[in-house]
Amino acid sequence: MPYISWDDKFITGIRLIDDQHKKLVNMINDLHDAMMIGKGKQAVSKVIQELVDYTVSHFSTEEKFMIKYSYPWMLPHRSEHKKFVDQVSDFQKGYNEGKISLSIEIMNFLKDWLVNHIQNTDKKLGPFLKEKGLS
Numbered sequence: 001m002p003y004i005s006w007d008d009k010f011i012t013g014i015r016l017i018d019d020q021h022k023k024l025v026n027m028i029n030d031l032h033d034a035m036m037i038g039k040g041k042q043a044v045s046k047v048i049q050e051l052v053d054y055t056v057s058h059f060s061t062e063e064k065f066m067i068k069y070s071y072p073w074m075l076p077h078r079s080e081h082k083k084f085v086d087q088v089s090d091f092q093k094g095y096n097e098g099k100i101s102l103s104i105e106i107m108n109f110l111k112d113w114l115v116n117h118i119q120n121t122d123k124k125l126g127p128f129l130k131e132k133g134l135s
């Protein structure tokens, strides 16, 4: 069983966003696997970098939609994104410098953040974009 199982309750109704969320779930699962099998630091670093890059590009997809359609809750949504990127970047820096290790606490933080953000924040954006004609 994967660390995070995709659940239909994560669906926002916007295909591009849902596909990107599926990929993020897979990437967090890959990082969890890398930790569990004790992959080396270089390999883990690479997985973390890929996760950071993909997260940034996913957030930018959502933010472009929010700007384009003048989403009224854009500011708080965007600040959640920014805070997460800052936290993950701090972890990444600490990991690369050998000051922090990849632990189940870190994994749980990533998982809980993603699951909560999708269910509470992205799921508000989905219906709004649907009303604007997106699918």
Ligand SMILES: [Fe+2]
Binding pocket: 059, 062, 077, 081, 117, 121, 122
């Ligand atoms: Fe979001």
Ligand SMILES: [Fe+2]
Binding pocket: 017, 021, 058, 062, 118, 122
């Ligand atoms: Fe999202």
